Amino acid sequence: MNLFKRAWWRLRAHAGKTVMLVGLFFVICTLVLSGFLVRSAAARAADSAKNSVGVVATMQLDLNAYLASGKGSQSDDGRPGMIGADADLSRRLVDRICRSPVVARCNYTKDGVAAPTDQVRLHQPVAAPAGQDTTGVNFFRADGIRDLDSVKEFRNGDSVIVSGSGITSGSGSDMVVIEERVAKHNRLQVGDKVKLNANILNPDGRLGTQETDFTIGGIYRNSTADPSVYVPPMQAPSNQIYVTPDGATRLDGKKVGADGGIVRSATFTLRNPDDLTPLKKAATAAGADLETFPISVNDKQYRTLVGPIGKTADFASLTVWLVAVAGTVILALIIASNMRERRKEMGILLSLGEKKPKLLGQHLVEVVACAVLAIGCAAAGSQFVAQAVGGRLLSGQVASAKESAAEQVPGQNLADPTGGAVREDTPRVEPIDTIDIELGIGDMGAIGATGLGIAALATIVPGARILRLNPRDILTKGD
Template sequence: MNLFKRAWWRLRGHLGKTVMLIGLFFVICTLVLSGFLIQSAAARAAESAKSSVGVVATMQLDLNAYLAAGKGSGGDDGQPGMIGADADLRRGLVDKICESSVLAGCNYTKDGVAAPTDQVELHQPVPSPSGQDTTAVDFFKADGVRHLNSVKDFRNGDSKIVSGSGITPDSKSDMVVIEERVAKDNHLEVGDKVKLNANIQHPDGRLGTKETDFVVVGIYKNSTADPGTYVPPMQAPSNQIYVTPDGATRLDGKELSADGGTIQSATFTLRNPDDLGRLKEDAESAGADLNIFPLSVNDRQYKTLVGPINKTADFASLTVWLVAVAGTVILALITASNMRERRKEMGILLSLGEKKRKLLCQHLVEVVACAVLAIGFAAAGSQFIAQGVGDQLLSGQVSSARDSTADQGPGQDLTDPTGGANKEDTPEVEPIDTIDIKLGAGDIGAVGATGLGIAALATIVPGIRVLRLNPRDILTKGD
């Protein structure tokens, strides 16, 4: 008799057991498919985060590597052990690296100060206390920036240009942007030529000044009001001026080289974290010595974004494995029990000449038929179940991540190789808190393969043990 007919009669004649088997497979396939869907959604979200945020790589001087390389004896005064000009990270070199195709953006800054002159005085609404020496703080804070819009105060709206334009990568080294209170105090307008004092350190340690020419290209307004009490001029927002990195180099009293001025560090935003190797190749091609100026990756933003959803995916992956293993064991026990109940049927069929492998195939067809029906039912409802489960799991992970961040407080980010120096270039981001579940043919194929694999293992393993016996032993021996 055809084994498929026998399988059909068996399934139809024992509807209770058939429904129970389909139900068990439905639960297993639903949980497995939900796990696959959550994993797929998390992978899509992580891939999207790579392109939307990227990873920040920082380039700056590694002093230990510089000294270990036998350099450091080329100081301006010729004394051994002094840091020479080869320790300067040049703006021209960084501009070449910024042309790399793997970058979504780049930035660099240089901190500096400028001493006031008779033409440009500090804004001090409250004079310094009588008898207090303020010589060390009577400066403008002069930040050399590549692009003014990348500065945190301008990015979040605390400062905005009210006249003229800001600093851009094309700005010249003599351009300066000043705050409107300083402009009013000194009767300055856009286009005026001004002089600022550069601070020069002589070889013998003496400090001096040098008048340096600039042109006012922009006037901005900072929303912070003047304090009611005295504060050091350098700490007052009104005394913050912006120049180019080359301009900040001039305010150090240094001459610009063919590669431009010096910068403290540069940040490069990668389109994809996997492109770091390509960026290093481009940097070496541009002439950078990556032993002295290494590229350190800070993927804090990316980890913040995808941390909770990756943990959700890991939990889903663990669930898939646990359900698959537990389902195989449970189904194997059920199949073994059914085979024991059908010992007489198998013994008679074997005594009539039926082959053992056909009997095993009949059992396999019965289980696979139940599995196929269950997979179809699971495919119809798993997307909604996975969406609900995924939302709940992700919500818990996001809440846990936020609580952990709150407990840590605003301490230093140990993943930032700059120690926080470039924090303005990496704005805070919120973790991904939504998961978009989509059912695809690949997911159905994966759960189908898993379900059929479970069915095969759960049938073949106990079936081989039972069918080792001959027909006489099956019919005469008890369980």
């Protein structure tokens, strides 16, 4: 008799067991398919985030590597001493690296300070306590930047231009952008010629000042209110001024050379997190010494965006494996029990001349038929289950990520003249908090292969003992 007919009659004759097997397969396939859908949605979200924010690579001097290489001026005993001009990062070099096709956006900065003059005085709403020494803090903080719009405070809206324009890559070295309160305090307007004191090192080794000409190109407003107590002027938000990288070089008491000036660090926003190697090759081709000026990746934005949804995908993948393994074991036990109950049927069929592989094939057809029906039902409902479960898991991961971020304390930036907290050059972003579930052909193929694989494994493993049986043993011993 045809094994397919026997399988069909068996499924119809024992409808209760058939429904139970289909229900068990439905639960397994629904959970597995939901895991596949969540994982696929997370991968799409990660790709979207990768294209939207990219990854920021930073290039700056590694002082330890510089000194270990023997560069710089030599001391009396022949060991590296003072830092020399070869520790300067050339802006022209950075510009060549910026032209690399893997770079979506680049910026470079140079931290600096400017001493006030009679024409441009510090804004200090609360005077220093009597007798307190303020030497070394009565300066403007002067950041040399390539593009003012790329500065974090302007990207997130904490600072806005209220008059004039911001600094761009085409701005002159004499352009300066000052805060509105400093402008009002000194009665300055856009277009005014002003002088700021640059810091220079005198031949006797003492620090001096030198008046340097600037033109006010823009006035901005910072939303941070004046402090109610005394703070060093350099830490007051109103005393933050912006100049070009060449302007910051001039405030260091140096002349802008033929190489376009120097910068402290450069940042490159990559189009893809995997573009770090091509960027390093482009930097080497441009003439950069990556031992002295290493390029490190800051993918904090990307990790912030995809961190929670990535953890959700990892949990979904773990669920797929656990459900698949547990489902296979449970089904194997049920099928083994079912075969034990059908021992007389198998003995009779074997005594009538039925081949053992066909007898095992009948059981496999029955289980596969239930699996196919369950897979079809799971495809109809898994999208809703995955959306609900994935959304709940993601919201929990997002809440956990925000709590962890709130507990982090900013570190100290030793290169900061104010000794303040580290100021990041990347904008603050919120993690992805929504998941878009889509059922695709690939997901259907994956659940189909998984479901049929579970059915085959759960049938063949316990059914392999059929191949070792003979009719006499089954009918006489009952096993």
